[in-house]
Amino acid sequence: MTTAEGRSVRWAELRPLLKPRRPQLGPTERLARAATIADLRAIARRRTPRAVFDYADGAAEREIGLRRAREAFERVELVPVALHDVSAVDPSTTILGRRSELPLAFAPTGFTRLFHPDGERAVGRVAERVGIPTALSTAGTTTIEALAEAAAGAPKWFQVYVQPDRRATGELVRRAQAAGYDALVLTVDVPVAGLRLRDVRHGLVFPPALTARTLAGIARHPSWWLGVLTTEPLRFASLEHAPTTVADLAERMFDPALAEADLAWLRELWQGPLVVKGILTADDARRVVDLGADAVVVSSHGGRQLDLAPTPLEALPSIVEAVGDRAEVHLDSGILTGADVVAAAALGARACLVGRAYCYGLMAGGERGVLRAAEILRSEVVRTMALMGATSVDELGPERVRIRQPPPGRRPATGG
Numbered sequence: 001m002t003t004a005e006g007r008s009v010r011w012a013e014l015r016p017l018l019k020p021r022r023p024q025l026g027p028t029e030r031l032a033r034a035a036t037i038a039d040l041r042a043i044a045r046r047r048t049p050r051a052v053f054d055y056a057d058g059a060a061e062r063e064i065g066l067r068r069a070r071e072a073f074e075r076v077e078l079v080p081v082a083l084h085d086v087s088a089v090d091p092s093t094t095i096l097g098r099r100s101e102l103p104l105a106f107a108p109t110g111f112t113r114l115f116h117p118d119g120e121r122a123v124g125r126v127a128e129r130v131g132i133p134t135a136l137s138t139a140g141t142t143t144i145e146a147l148a149e150a151a152a153g154a155p156k157w158f159q160v161y162v163q164p165d166r167r168a169t170g171e172l173v174r175r176a177q178a179a180g181y182d183a184l185v186l187t188v189d190v191p192v193a194g195l196r197l198r199d200v201r202h203g204l205v206f207p208p209a210l211t212a213r214t215l216a217g218i219a220r221h222p223s224w225w226l227g228v229l230t231t232e233p234l235r236f237a238s239l240e241h242a243p244t245t246v247a248d249l250a251e252r253m254f255d256p257a258l259a260e261a262d263l264a265w266l267r268e269l270w271q272g273p274l275v276v277k278g279i280l281t282a283d284d285a286r287r288v289v290d291l292g293a294d295a296v297v298v299s300s301h302g303g304r305q306l307d308l309a310p311t312p313l314e315a316l317p318s319i320v321e322a323v324g325d326r327a328e329v330h331l332d333s334g335i336l337t338g339a340d341v342v343a344a345a346a347l348g349a350r351a352c353l354v355g356r357a358y359c360y361g362l363m364a365g366g367e368r369g370v371l372r373a374a375e376i377l378r379s380e381v382v383r384t385m386a387l388m389g390a391t392s393v394d395e396l397g398p399e400r401v402r403i404r405q406p407p408p409g410r411r412p413a414t415g416g
C-alpha cells in the first residue's frame with residue numbers, strides 16, 4: 001500500500017490503527033456497549049427465544065396503537081431556553097408523596113420471570129438502587145412478600161386485577177397492605193384479555209412448555225433455558241390455582257363485570273394512594289378521581305389491549321387539565337427514551353411508567369440489564385434537560401413542548 005505522496009506504508013504503522021476484533025463480548029461489556037434502549041432490545045432479541053421476546057415486544061391485533069404511541073413521541077419538539085446555567089441538573093420529583101430520583105417508575109408486567117429467572121426481584125432491586133418506584137403485577141411471578149423483602153427500600157406499588165373471585169382479590173390487597181406496599185394500582189383496561197397475534201402464532205402457553213418446537217429453540221438459547229429449568233418453577237405467584245389453559249387464565253384473572261362499584265370497594269379496603277391505570281379520556285379521569293383515585297395513569301397498556309385506543313401522549317393535556325390539582329397524572333405506553341419522559345413531564349405527567357424498556361434490559365442481561373436500562377434513561381433525561389436549559393422538573397412546562405402535526409394523509413385517526 002502507498003500513501004497519497006507515493007510513500008509505501010509499513011505494517012508497523014498500520015497496526016496501532018487496527019483494533020483486534022474480540023470474537024465474543026462478555027455480558028458486562030455487551031451491556032456497557034448498549035447506548036440506547038433500542039440497543040438493549042437488539043441484544044434481548046438475540047438472547048431469548050423468539051416467543052419470549054415477542055411476548056414483551058408485541059402488541060394487540062395490528063399493533064397500530066403501539067406504533068402511534070411511539071410515533072407521537074417522535075413528533076415532539078422540545079423548546080430550549082438559552083443562557084441558563086445548567087451545571088447542576090436535578091431530575092428528582094415526588095411521586096405519590098415519596099421522593100423519586102426521576103419522574104419514572106417501573107410498570108407492572110405479568111410473567112416477568114419468563115424474561116430472566118431473577119424477574120421482579122431484579123427489577124425491584126434496581127428500582128431501589130436508582131431511587132424510583134416499582135410495581136408488581138397480579139399476574140406476576142414473584143409473591144408480594146418476596147418482592148417486599150428483595151426491594152425493601154424501593155417505593156412499591158401493587159397492581160391489582162379485580163378477579164371474578166372478589167375474596168381472592170381482597171386477600172391480595174390485604175397482603176400488599178401488610179407487606180408495606182406504598183400504593184395500589186387498579187388496572188381498568190383489561191375487562192377481557194387483548195389479542196396479541198404474535199403470541200397466538202407462536203402458540204405461547206403459560207408456563208412455557210417443552211414442546212417439539214421449544215426443544216428446537218434450546219440449542220439456540222441454551223442460557224435462557226438453563227435459567228428456566230434450573231430455578232424455581234415459573235408460576236403465577238398471586239393466583240391461588242394454577243390455570244390450566246390460556247382461556248382459563250383469562251377467566252380467572254380478568255372480570256368483564258368490573259365496574260365503578262369495584263373502585264369504590266377498593267377505595268374502602270386500601271389505606272393509601274390509589275392509582276387507576278388505563279385512563280384515556282378527560283371524562284373518565286374526572287369520574288375516577290371523584291370516586292377517590294389519587295392518581296390516574298394515562299395508558300393504552302403499551303398497545304396491548306384496545307389496538308385503536310387514543311394515543312396516550314395526545315390524550316395527556318386534556319386529562320391534566322380535567323384533573324387539575326385533585327390527583328397526579330402519570331403516563332405510559334411507547335416510552336423508549338429519556339426525551340420521551342421529559343416531554344411527558346413537561347405536558348404535566350408527574351411520572352412516566354416504562355414496561356418494555358426494562359423488560360428488554362432483563363432479557364439482555366438480568367439485573368445488570370435492568371440497571372443498564374435505568375442508567376440509559378437517567379442519562380438521557382439529565383442530558384435532555386440540560387440541553388433544554390432546565391435544571392429541575394418544575395422548570396418543565398407545556399410551553400416547552402410542541403407536538404408537530406403529522407403530514408396530511410398520515411394523520412392518526414385518533415386524538416386526545
Ligand SMILES: Cc1cc2nc3c(=O)[nH]c(=O)nc-3n(C[C@H](O)[C@H](O)[C@H](O)COP(=O)(O)O)c2cc1C
Pocket residue numbers: 055056057107108109110137138139140159187277299300301302303304332333334335353354355356357359
Ligand atoms: C410483558 C408485559 C406484561 C404486562 N403485564 C401487565 C400487567 O400484568 N398488568 C398491567 O397493568 N399492565 C401490564 N403491562 C402493561 C404495562 O404496565 C405498561 O402499561 C406498558 O408496558 C407501557 O408501555 P411500554 O411497554 O411501551 O413502556 C404489561 C406490559 C408488558 C410489556
